[in-house]
Amino acid sequence: MSAPDTRLPVADTPAVRRYAASIARRHPRLLWTAVALHVLAALAGLAAPRLLGDLVQSVDEGTTVGHVDRVVLLLAAFLVVQTVLTRYxxxxxxALGEQVLAELREDFVGNTLALPLGVVESAGSGDLLTRTGRDVDQLGWSVRMALPEWTIAVITAVVTFVAAVGVGWWVALPCLLGVPPLVAGLRWYLARAKAGYLRESASYSRINATLTETVEGARTVEALGTAGERIRTMDDDIGESYRAERYTLHLRTVFFPSMEISYLLPTVATLLFGGWLYTRGQVSLGDVTAATLYVQMLIDPVDRVVSILDELQLGAASLARLLGVAQVPEDRVATGATPTGEQLRAEDVRFSYVEGRDVLHGVDLEVGVGERIAMVGPSGAGKSTLGRLLAGIHPPRTGAVTVGGVGLTELPLDDLRGHVALVTQEHHVFVGTLRENLVLARPGASDATVREALDAVDALDWADALPEGLDTLVGSGGRALTAAQAQQVALARLVLADPHTLVLDEATSLIDPRAARHLERSLAAVLEGRTVIAIAHRLFSAHDADRVAVVEDGRIAELGSHDELVAAGGSYAALWDSWHGRA
Structure with missing residues (x-):
């Protein structure tokens, strides 16, 4: 069975192994200390079978109570030593597991934040939420508990087997009887487990995606009466999840019982074969006792190795999904070229979200330094898409978008944001203080600078009115900001970031029209000398702009000043008349 396709990639087995090896190389001291302590603990545990075997032999030959007491004291001493060594x-x-898990989480967060925005949008929230939640939790369990326990079991099994063979070469023969069913069962299980668990995780992603879409679009679902359809979709997703989990359960119900045979055969064979050798006088009773106890001791670590292997398969599948985020190809390649100015230019730009269906068709636009351009047009005409290309969010399918002669996708993100920045009507308030939310745009900014940015976007009055001012906790669990206040925070971040060119995509849409007009005028004073591209339905922005670009059907249909376009009597003039209520 192959894993289902997902929008975000999944790392292959060699990549997972390379990452695990790199993690091990980062912590050699802790790793080898843990291995050494486990080996010593396993060696201490091997004393009991040998001592008991010798005790049986001595009882058979005749012994004293004092000898028995000394053996019991030795057994107790080795037990204490084993307990202490096992504890440490x-x-x-x-400790090693916690450090490794912390690094895994940091790597995943870094890789997730580095994802191209277009990939995040196309993948949807369900897959990322599942990887961030369930996969991280599953990997945490594997790293904290399953992997250490599996390591202990492997070391104990190896040391115990060596000790058993040390009793006599003949012990290896009964042990080999358990190898064929063990190997056959493992090969059958491992060939199917990873794909099964990846399918299971992907089914959770689909459930999360459907739930998220339904909750976020609840009003639309209610308005259109599509609740029944959404329920059927969720039922289908749950049905797929049920089938995926049933498949992995089937693997376990076949695998684990077959393993029991490989555990029991060596113990029974050792007792029978050793007894036969004892009757022939080739081995002592103490050797038979010690060998049987050693082989019996092998059952527990081998059983844990096999049982925990199931948890490790889950962990490996989760790790593969987390590492897959890093395999998303970059949508930009920094060439090291330096822009020679701040002039923004789009030449023969075409772009598509779906292959074969362009939404922009050969757009040409040259924006002068310090110029204010308003982009207007009907919904779905391509205004926001063009704005995102002008901000360097997406690379064009063909053509070029440059600043100072250098392609926007040829600049590192940090350099790009010093030239062009985008603010949309979508906004987010992070959990933290108001100050922390603002200085994301300029770490280390002083309170005076932060207050100036708030004042520039008409937000200083309500910010000062907060219970603790800039130190007020906002976001989830803190003080809730209104949609307009959250948008002002986003705009204040923009002021702090201080880019030369701004792309404002309905950036004031959630603010009262009169307040928005006042806000835009305040921003205009702060952003004097900067290039501004404003995408808006409110045509007063167009009236104040140096030039207006009318976007229709993925093309710039008209370009000129407000007065020129009104006088031309084209699409813009019709929009202007409609805005003023004139037929």
Whole structure:
């Protein structure tokens, strides 16, 4: 069974192994300390079978109570030593696991934040939410608990087997009887488990995506009466998840019982074969006892190796999904070229979200330094798409968008945002203080600078009125900001970022029209000398602009000043008349 396709890639097995090896190389001291302690703990545990075997032999030959007491004291001493060593071995393993998990999370967050925006939008929220939530949790369990326990079990099994063979070469023969069913079962299971668990995780992604879309679009669902259709979609998603989980359950119900045979055969065979050798006088009773106890001891670590392998398969599938985020190809390649100015230019730009269906068709636009351009047009005409290309969010399919002669997607993001920045009607208030939300745009900005930015967007009055001013906790769990206040925070970040060119995509749409006009005038004073491209339905922005670009059907249909376009009597004139209520 192959894993289903997902929009975000999944890392292959070699990539997972390379990452695991790189993590191990970062922590050699903790890793080898943990291994050494586990080996010592396993060696201490091997004393009991040997001592008991010798005790049985000595009882058979005749012994004293004092000898028995000494053996019991030795057993107790080795048990204490094993307990202490095991305790510290687990402690070091847990410490290593926590460090590894912290690095994995940091790497995942860094890779997620570096995803191209277009990839995030096309992948949807369900897949990312599942990877961020369930996959991280599953990997946390694997790294904290499953991997250390599996390591202990492997070391214990190896050391115990060596000790068993140390009793006599003949012990290896019964042990080999358990190898064929063990190998056959593992090969069958491992060939199917990863794909099954990836399918299971992908089904959770679909459920999360459907739930998120339904909740976010609840008003639309209600208005259109599509609740029944959404329920059927969710039922289908749950049905797929049920089938995926049933498949992995089937793997476990076949795999684990078959493993029991590989555990029991060596123990029974050791007892029978050793007894036969004892009757022939080739081995002592103590050797038979010690060998049987050692082989019996092998059952527990081998069983844990096999049982925990199931958890590790889940963890490996989760790790592959988390690492897959880093395999998303970059949508920009920094060439090291330096812009020679701030002039923004689009030449023969074409762009499509879906292959074969362009939404922009050969757009040409040259924006002068310090010029204010308003882009207007009907919904769906391509205004926001063009704005995103002019801000360097997406690369054009063909043509070029440049600043100072250098393609926007040839600039590193940090450099790009010093030239061009985009503010949309979509906004987010992060959990933290108001100050922390604002200085994201300029870390280390002083309170005076922050207050100036708030004042520039008419937000200083309500910010000062907060219970703790700039130190007021906002966002989820803190003080809730209105949609207009959140948008003002986004605009204040823009002022702090201080880019030369601004692309404002309905940036004041959530603010009262009269207040928005006042806000835009305040911003105009602050952004004097900067290039501004404003995408808006409110035509007073167009009236104040140096030039107006009318976008229709993915093309710039008209370009000129407000007065020129009104006088031309074309599409813009019709929009202007409609805005003023004139037929």
């Amino acid at each position: 071995a687990r402690y070091v393993s847990q």
